[in-house]
Amino acid sequence: MKMFDGHADIWYDVAKKRKLGEKRIVERYHLERMRAGNIMGGIFIAYLGYEEGQDDVKEMLHLVNSTIHEIKNNPELFNIIKKKGDFNRGLVEEKLNVLMGIEGLRAIGKNLDWLDTLYELGFRHASLTWNEENDLATGVGGDENRGLTDIGIKAVKKMESLGMIIDVSHANEKTFWDIFNNTTKPIIASHSNAYSLCKHKRNLTDEQIKAIASRDGIIGVNAYKGFVAIDPARQNLERYVDHIEYIISLVGVKHVALGFDFCEYLNPEKKEEDINPKGLENASKAYAVIEELRRREYSESDIRKIAYENFMRISENLL
Numbered sequence: 001m002k003m004f005d006g007h008a009d010i011w012y013d014v015a016k017k018r019k020l021g022e023k024r025i026v027e028r029y030h031l032e033r034m035r036a037g038n039i040m041g042g043i044f045i046a047y048l049g050y051e052e053g054q055d056d057v058k059e060m061l062h063l064v065n066s067t068i069h070e071i072k073n074n075p076e077l078f079n080i081i082k083k084k085g086d087f088n089r090g091l092v093e094e095k096l097n098v099l100m101g102i103e104g105l106r107a108i109g110k111n112l113d114w115l116d117t118l119y120e121l122g123f124r125h126a127s128l129t130w131n132e133e134n135d136l137a138t139g140v141g142g143d144e145n146r147g148l149t150d151i152g153i154k155a156v157k158k159m160e161s162l163g164m165i166i167d168v169s170h171a172n173e174k175t176f177w178d179i180f181n182n183t184t185k186p187i188i189a190s191h192s193n194a195y196s197l198c199k200h201k202r203n204l205t206d207e208q209i210k211a212i213a214s215r216d217g218i219i220g221v222n223a224y225k226g227f228v229a230i231d232p233a234r235q236n237l238e239r240y241v242d243h244i245e246y247i248i249s250l251v252g253v254k255h256v257a258l259g260f261d262f263c264e265y266l267n268p269e270k271k272e273e274d275i276n277p278k279g280l281e282n283a284s285k286a287y288a289v290i291e292e293l294r295r296r297e298y299s300e301s302d303i304r305k306i307a308y309e310n311f312m313r314i315s316e317n318l319l
Helices: 010-018 025-036 056-072 085-092 113-120 150-162 173-181 206-214 237-251 289-295 301-318
Strands: 001-007 037-046 077-081 096-103 122-129 165-167 216-220 257-258
Touching: 001 257, 001 289, 001 301, 010 025, 010 056, 010 237, 025 037, 025 096, 037 056, 037 085, 037 301, 077 085, 085 096, 085 301, 096 165, 113 122, 113 150, 113 301, 150 165, 150 173, 173 206, 173 237, 173 257, 206 237, 206 289, 216 237, 237 257, 237 289, 257 301
Parallel strands: 001 037, 037 096, 077 096, 096 122, 122 165, 216 257
Antiparallel strands: none
């Protein structure tokens, strides 16, 4: 059973390592673990990080440039999902099936022409914010009474018209509902869990989960251990799968997927178990989720939906 990971900060890692003069980063640092875990691709993210004195526009240009060069220099590795039919082509060709994404649009300021540029370069997904407040929206670290700005409303409408997938992970609750109320197409939470099982501000309330499902959207369940459980003793594979089961109990199997957000490779100073749950420490362990779902007697057809078909449906319907 192949899996599609709804959130992987791969392009951020590529950009960081290219600054050190490295090339073929996906092949050298990620491919072996992904194949060991049966991950056949995912939403690969260009994440605009935070460094003191950083020029956001310059950094975004480096992210985009690094992404494009990694793809162009390794055509045998990547199937880039840009339009209907591309996801299935990647399955047939057995390349990494990649939907290109941006986490946080802070760098574009109020200039929505950036969205046209990103789309032309192959990006088909974006979240408006990480955890911060910016010109477009408010993340979970911002003012709870601030949501989308006027220009943010224009941004989500333009994203819909272009055919870009809007991601509400990292948005605060007001931004979430502002996005929901100013769009009409499916939205996703690519890497968020159930607040009812783990009361972390990055997780989704039952009402938010139901709203996403009402639009035929999906929630990709996150493997960061702090979003899986507050109690360290429960930060494990089994509790991760509990989040999948809980979302299914609320809205059905059609609306849950995998959004692992493995990021141990971005924190070499830490141990894997400091970041990810026991039994799900990195991408090479991802197949354990499939095995746990089988142990809980889910059908193969339902497991396929969770593993990749739900994300496939979203890409086919929106792009």
